[in-house]
Amino acid sequence: MKILFHICCSNCAVYPVKLTRAEGHDFTGFWYNPNIHPPEEYQLRLDSLKKLSDDWRINMLYLDEYRPEDFFDMLSIKSPLPVAMLRSNGNPAPLFKRRELFPPLSKGDEGGFSSMTPTFPERCKSCYSLRLERTAATASKEGFDAFSTTLLISPYQDFDQISITGKLLAEKYKISFYLKDFRPHFRESKCLAKELSLYRQRYCGCIFSKLEREQAIKERELKKFHG
């Protein structure tokens, strides 16, 4: 079967490539992750995938569009930064302090973070739809038998929601959704990625996941400080 696999990052791709090939399928990767924040991080992940695809001779289609504003449109919220600052015409944008993203609302919520962040997993529904719709449409147009996503390997993602989104898009584009629970092999994929010296990211991707990580670090430090 000819499968077009949306690839969220090189780390998550390693095991699905290996397994899909072992099963005798024809694997083609599809890069489309327009909402990774900031652009420097987007580029690091893209470069890492290019390294993997070169090393493992993976057929790839790259939709190298950096358009985080499409994600905010899907969420029906205003971008927390002017679009030009988010995108910076594809060039690395300056890193912004959280205070500049979300003005303080009150003492103890200096970043305005808790009240302004669309929460997981609600925001992820839109993110899955955005990325998988382009994958399904491309797979259908380019004559693939099926489409899928490497997001299915991550225990941090909402597997059921990805399945629902994939199945709905399969109906819409009259193409199969290749659904496989790769999650038991997440650790193996990470170990392989480490051996291959691939870039390892510290947060899922969007601006909110980055802020959540920063918030978690800050809370851990405060806890340590206060005992």
Ligand code: SF4
């Ligand atoms: S946390 Fe990850 S899956 Fe969820 S919206 Fe952000 S980038 Fe998308």
